[in-house]
Amino acid sequence: MHIDTKCIHAGGFPDNQLKGINTPVFTSSAYGYLDTDVRLYQRYFNTPNQEAVVNKLCELEGADDGVVFSSGMAAISTVLLALLNSGDHAVVQDEIYGGSHAFVEEHFSRLGISFTLTGKEAQEIEEAIKPNTRTIYIESPTNPLLNVVDLSAIAEIGRRRGILTIIDNTFATPINQNPLKLGIDVVLHSGTKYLGGHSDLYCGAALANKELTARIRKTAAHLGGSLNAMSCYLLERSLKTLAIRIERQTQNAFEISKFLESHSKVARVNYPGLESHPGHAIARDQMSGYGAMLSFEPKDMTAQTFMKRLKLIKAALSLGGVETTICDPATTSHQKVSVEVRKRLGISDNLLRLSVGIENKDDLLEDLRQALES
Ligand SMILES: Cc1ncc(COP(=O)(O)O)c(C=O)c1O
Known part of the structure; x- marks a missing residue:
C-alpha cells in the first residue's frame, strides 16, 4: 500500500457488531477482568482506541510498535527518562524545540544524567560522545531555522558505537520523512501539530521496535501521560487526511x-x-x-x-x-x-x-x- 492509502486504511479497530466503517470509541475507564488475562486500562496504553491509532502510526512510520501520549512533551520526557539512567550521558543537538531543550537543561543534572549540547553536523555529534553516552537526541528539520541533520550518518554512528538514536520528527511528518527506515531507533512526534492538523488536539507519539517500545511503555505507565479514547479517535480521524x-x-x-x-x-x-x-x-x-x-x-x-x-x-x-x-x-x-x-x-x-x-x-x-x- 502507498502511504496515502495507509493513512486511510491502516490500523483501526473493526466494528464487528454493526459493521460500521469507523473505529468505535470505547470510553470505559473500567474493564472486566474475570476469565481473561488481559487487563485493559488507559494508563497501561493497551485500550482499543489507543491500539487502533498506534497501529496506523506504525504503518506510516515503518515501526513495529509505539505509544500514544497526551502531548508531545509527554512523549519526549517519557522516552528520555525511559532510556537514560543516573550516570549516563546524552548527546543532544542544541537546536531543538525549546521545551525539549528546557527539559534537558532543567532536569538532567538533577537526575544525575550528564549531557553535551552539539551542533547538527555528524562529526560534531560523534566528537561529543563519551564512554557513558547512551542516547543521541536530534531534530530535523530543526525548529525554527529548518536546518537539516544527516539522519543516515547519525544512525550509523549510533549503530557503530552502541548508542540509541532518537529523533523528533514533528516538522517532517511521516509523509515527508521516515527516520526508522534510515536506521534511527526512536521516532517522536508532537501530534498536536501535523498529525492532528486542525489545531484542536493535544497528543504525542513514540514509535520504535518492540523491545524499545516495551521499555518506553513501562516508564509511561508510571508517568501517566496517556491519551484518552476521544482524543485517540480524533487523531485516527485526522491521520486519514494527513x-x-x-x-x-x-x-x-x-x-x-x-x-x-x-x-x-x-x-x-x-x-x-x-x-x-x-x-x-x-x-x-x-x-x-x-x-x-x-x-x-x-x-x-x-x-x-x-x-x-x-x-x-x-x-x-x-x-x-x-x-x-x-x-x-x-x-x-x-x-x-x-x-x-x-x-x-x-x-x-x-x-x-x-x-x-x-x-x-x-x-x-x-x-x-x-x-x-x-
Ligand atoms: C518540534 C516540536 N516538538 C515537540 C513539541 C512539544 O509538543 P506538545 O506541545 O504537544 O507537548 C513541539 C511544540 O511546539 C514542537 O514544535
Missing part, C-alpha cells in the same frame, strides 16, 4: 519560500526546499518532501510589526494546522532558551516562523506581500 494535507501544505510552503527569497524586503529565508539552503542536498536525499515550515527575517521592521500587518495569516502559538499561522520564536517556542544560546544558534529577535496551511497559495502570497510592502 497525506493530502501535507502534500498541499508542502507545495504552498515551496511557493512562499521562493516568493520571500526574491523579495527585497526580506533579509533571509530558511527552507530546505530552496537550493540556497545549506541542508538542501541532504534533505533531497532523505525527505520525500521539504515540509511546510519555513522561517524568515523581514528587513527594516520588527517581527511584531510584520505580524500585526497580516490580514489573513494569524499570529498564533503552535503549528501544523490547516490554517497558516506565524510566530516569532524569540518570544514563543524559544523564550525559555537563553539569549546567548539563541544568538549562537542564529535565532534573531525578528525571525518569523511560518507554518503554512492548505489555503489557496495566491491568498497567502498576497497577504505576505501587503504586509511586506504596506
Whole structure:
C-alpha cells in the first residue's frame, strides 16, 4: 500500500457488531477482568482506541510498535527518562524545540544524567560522545531555522558505537520523512501539530521496535501521560487526511519560500526546499518532501510589526494546522532558551516562523506581500 492509502486504511479497530466503517470509541475507564488475562486500562496504553491509532502510526512510520501520549512533551520526557539512567550521558543537538531543550537543561543534572549540547553536523555529534553516552537526541528539520541533520550518518554512528538514536520528527511528518527506515531507533512526534492538523488536539507519539517500545511503555505507565479514547479517535480521524494535507501544505510552503527569497524586503529565508539552503542536498536525499515550515527575517521592521500587518495569516502559538499561522520564536517556542544560546544558534529577535496551511497559495502570497510592502 502507498502511504496515502495507509493513512486511510491502516490500523483501526473493526466494528464487528454493526459493521460500521469507523473505529468505535470505547470510553470505559473500567474493564472486566474475570476469565481473561488481559487487563485493559488507559494508563497501561493497551485500550482499543489507543491500539487502533498506534497501529496506523506504525504503518506510516515503518515501526513495529509505539505509544500514544497526551502531548508531545509527554512523549519526549517519557522516552528520555525511559532510556537514560543516573550516570549516563546524552548527546543532544542544541537546536531543538525549546521545551525539549528546557527539559534537558532543567532536569538532567538533577537526575544525575550528564549531557553535551552539539551542533547538527555528524562529526560534531560523534566528537561529543563519551564512554557513558547512551542516547543521541536530534531534530530535523530543526525548529525554527529548518536546518537539516544527516539522519543516515547519525544512525550509523549510533549503530557503530552502541548508542540509541532518537529523533523528533514533528516538522517532517511521516509523509515527508521516515527516520526508522534510515536506521534511527526512536521516532517522536508532537501530534498536536501535523498529525492532528486542525489545531484542536493535544497528543504525542513514540514509535520504535518492540523491545524499545516495551521499555518506553513501562516508564509511561508510571508517568501517566496517556491519551484518552476521544482524543485517540480524533487523531485516527485526522491521520486519514494527513497525506493530502501535507502534500498541499508542502507545495504552498515551496511557493512562499521562493516568493520571500526574491523579495527585497526580506533579509533571509530558511527552507530546505530552496537550493540556497545549506541542508538542501541532504534533505533531497532523505525527505520525500521539504515540509511546510519555513522561517524568515523581514528587513527594516520588527517581527511584531510584520505580524500585526497580516490580514489573513494569524499570529498564533503552535503549528501544523490547516490554517497558516506565524510566530516569532524569540518570544514563543524559544523564550525559555537563553539569549546567548539563541544568538549562537542564529535565532534573531525578528525571525518569523511560518507554518503554512492548505489555503489557496495566491491568498497567502498576497497577504505576505501587503504586509511586506504596506
Ligand atoms: C518540534 C516540536 N516538538 C515537540 C513539541 C512539544 O509538543 P506538545 O506541545 O504537544 O507537548 C513541539 C511544540 O511546539 C514542537 O514544535
